[in-house]
Amino acid sequence: MSSSIQGARSGSTANSLRAPSFRLGERIVIGLLFGAAAISVGVTIAIVISLFAPLPGFFEYVNPWDFLTGTLWAPSFADASFGVLPLVAGTLQVVFYAMLVGIPLGLGAAIYLSEYAGNGVRKIVKPILEVLEGLPTVATGLFAVFWLKPWIQESTPFLEWTSPFSIGVAGLTVGIITIPLIASVSDDAMRAVPMALREGAYALGATKMRVALKVVLPAAISGIVASFVLGASRAIGETMVVLLVAGGGSPQLKIGFTEPAGAMTAFIASRATGEIATGTIDYYSIFAVGALLFLMTLIMNMIAIRFVNKFREVYD
Amino acid sequence: MSQGIPKRASGAAMAAAAVTQNIYKGANNKALVGGIMFRLLLLSALGIAMIAILAVIAWALVEGAARVNVGLFVNNPSSFRPEEAGYRPAILGTVQLIAGVILLIVPLGVGAATYLELFADRTRWYNRLIELNIQNLAGVPSIVFGILGLAFIVRGVFDLGFVVAAGSATIAILVLPTVILASREAIRAVPSSLLDGAMALGATRLQAVRKMVLPSAAPGMLTGVILAVARAIGEAAPLLLVGAATFVTFDPNFWQDGYSALPVMIYNYAGRPQEEFHTLAAAGVLVMLVVLFFINSIAVWLRARYERTW
Numbered sequence A: 001m002s003s004s005i006q007g008a009r010s011g012s013t014a015n016s017l018r019a020p021s022f023r024l025g026e027r028i029v030i031g032l033l034f035g036a037a038a039i040s041v042g043v044t045i046a047i048v049i050s051l052f053a054p055l056p057g058f059f060e061y062v063n064p065w066d067f068l069t070g071t072l073w074a075p076s077f078a079d080a081s082f083g084v085l086p087l088v089a090g091t092l093q094v095v096f097y098a099m100l101v102g103i104p105l106g107l108g109a110a111i112y113l114s115e116y117a118g119n120g121v122r123k124i125v126k127p128i129l130e131v132l133e134g135l136p137t138v139a140t141g142l143f144a145v146f147w148l149k150p151w152i153q154e155s156t157p158f159l160e161w162t163s164p165f166s167i168g169v170a171g172l173t174v175g176i177i178t179i180p181l182i183a184s185v186s187d188d189a190m191r192a193v194p195m196a197l198r199e200g201a202y203a204l205g206a207t208k209m210r211v212a213l214k215v216v217l218p219a220a221i222s223g224i225v226a227s228f229v230l231g232a233s234r235a236i237g238e239t240m241v242v243l244l245v246a247g248g249g250s251p252q253l254k255i256g257f258t259e260p261a262g263a264m265t266a267f268i269a270s271r272a273t274g275e276i277a278t279g280t281i282d283y284y285s286i287f288a289v290g291a292l293l294f295l296m297t298l299i300m301n302m303i304a305i306r307f308v309n310k311f312r313e314v315y316d
Numbered sequence B: 001m002s003q004g005i006p007k008r009a010s011g012a013a014m015a016a017a018a019v020t021q022n023i024y025k026g027a028n029n030k031a032l033v034g035g036i037m038f039r040l041l042l043l044s045a046l047g048i049a050m051i052a053i054l055a056v057i058a059w060a061l062v063e064g065a066a067r068v069n070v071g072l073f074v075n076n077p078s079s080f081r082p083e084e085a086g087y088r089p090a091i092l093g094t095v096q097l098i099a100g101v102i103l104l105i106v107p108l109g110v111g112a113a114t115y116l117e118l119f120a121d122r123t124r125w126y127n128r129l130i131e132l133n134i135q136n137l138a139g140v141p142s143i144v145f146g147i148l149g150l151a152f153i154v155r156g157v158f159d160l161g162f163v164v165a166a167g168s169a170t171i172a173i174l175v176l177p178t179v180i181l182a183s184r185e186a187i188r189a190v191p192s193s194l195l196d197g198a199m200a201l202g203a204t205r206l207q208a209v210r211k212m213v214l215p216s217a218a219p220g221m222l223t224g225v226i227l228a229v230a231r232a233i234g235e236a237a238p239l240l241l242v243g244a245a246t247f248v249t250f251d252p253n254f255w256q257d258g259y260s261a262l263p264v265m266i267y268n269y270a271g272r273p274q275e276e277f278h279t280l281a282a283a284g285v286l287v288m289l290v291v292l293f294f295i296n297s298i299a300v301w302l303r304a305r306y307e308r309t310w
Helices: A003-010 A024-052 A055-061 A064-069 A085-116 A119-134 A137-155 A167-191 A195-203 A208-219 A221-237 A240-246 A264-273 A281-315 B011-023 B029-067 B070-074 B088-119 B125-137 B142-154 B164-188 B192-200 B205-234 B237-241 B262-270 B275-306
Strands: none
Touching: A024 A281, A024 B088, A024 B125, A024 B142, A024 B164, A024 B205, A055 A281, A085 A119, A085 A167, A085 A208, A085 A221, A085 A240, A085 A264, A085 A281, A085 B029, A119 A167, A119 B029, A119 B205, A119 B275, A137 A167, A137 A240, A137 B029, A137 B205, A137 B262, A137 B275, A167 A221, A167 A240, A167 B029, A195 A208, A208 A221, A208 B029, A221 A264, A221 A281, A221 B142, A240 A264, A240 B262, A264 A281, A264 B142, A264 B237, A281 B125, A281 B142, B029 B275, B070 B088, B070 B275, B088 B125, B088 B164, B088 B205, B088 B262, B125 B164, B142 B164, B142 B237, B164 B205, B164 B237, B192 B205, B205 B262, B205 B275, B237 B262, B262 B275
């Protein structure tokens, strides 16, 4: 850890160790390094401005209440309607199906990695999970469209498959993508649980499975919850898979595994690719949906960061 | 299952027994079988993740391998002759895009990581703000960076237009948190005694950082940059918003309007109704996967070659 490096600078003895001369060149370089770090804050401010500045223009035409509670999303109809609920419903369905896959599989992989796998196995499995995370989502999405969806369709003839698009298949695919994220954050949390807790339980005669489920899992619960929240946040933000598998969307509010449905990300991506004139209400709608998307993921990330810091505080 | 608690047990033994009862309800064959089943269940979770990777690769191979030929790389796209269409402008676009990304993320990522690990005083509010901010940026959906690029870089403040440079800047901002986090880890792996020793011999802090810490951390940082590049190559969603979506049949120029990128072109082909275009899309995915495989191999090799235990 860098605590000793930090200590040398901020400690009370630092003053006497400091170079007696004033080195302008060094100060400029350190200033530049600070600037590189501070750019990230500038990026966040720019994101907030670019998302929220067009909102007053948008809400001049659309009542904010109608935007948040309306159930018809038809920005390009002659009689345009801007109720965002169909898009939110699409996104939430993706999150639901994604977590149905991501939580059990991600957590299962994490328990195996942290409690069962030896160092050799970990060294092989972790990079493989990273490969899954690193697959371009276009590739995963196309696989889902051309192989996974037909396969699911054939094996579930009792469902009503009427559309080439399916929000359920999109969600399941996104769920597979979230496995590595959930697994690695949960794994970190469980490995942070002190060995003494496990040894205490073993000494009392507990089996390995009981130690994993009744001792390690509860002790690491805040980190595990954080991994679920991060996974859900990743699912909300996933664009290409949803766009490819669930389609650009239908204007009506639709709920069901086999329905085509537009999610917020998919709407933004499909709308912006068309020739769209700056300053139109249609153009502003991208920013309104983007702002809502940003707020949702921001809140979830803040919750997750708080949970992660909590387990660090307890055991560090 | 009764554990046979002694009648004249002390309070401590009672407590221990109670805990034992709670954690350990029965050790018999059932528990053994349960343990094995549980282990298999956990293994199947890992198995499904691996099958998913193999399935995506298998799809690209089965559907696209036959279509990989020279024309795929050197031919221009065509909207009505799929058997002769290729990825030429998209590949050139991605190459230029990635060059721009590397130029931006190396100084910014390494600079930010160096500052945060070696110079920042963590008790200051602005340094903590930067840390929290980078953590948060890493979780912002990629499409939001596309909106930022559209509003700030393509139009607005920088007003570059729909050019490769705008795409580079957008993707660079997107992967910057990854580079910073990886670089910080690389710096943290270098023991502080190196820095302390150099400073004890009279080096200034900056000299010690430049001559001792950064060279030792360089392979780790390079690995982080390479992994960020791998991510940048596959990123399609934000590029849709900053202009890569246009159907171009000419070679892109870094500052000139109109460009495409490999993942966006693949998306474009996949959306067409003809079967031949789907094959073309699969072939494009295959090319992209092969490139990513090589890039990741370099990262793995670097990590193994330069990994040092202090």
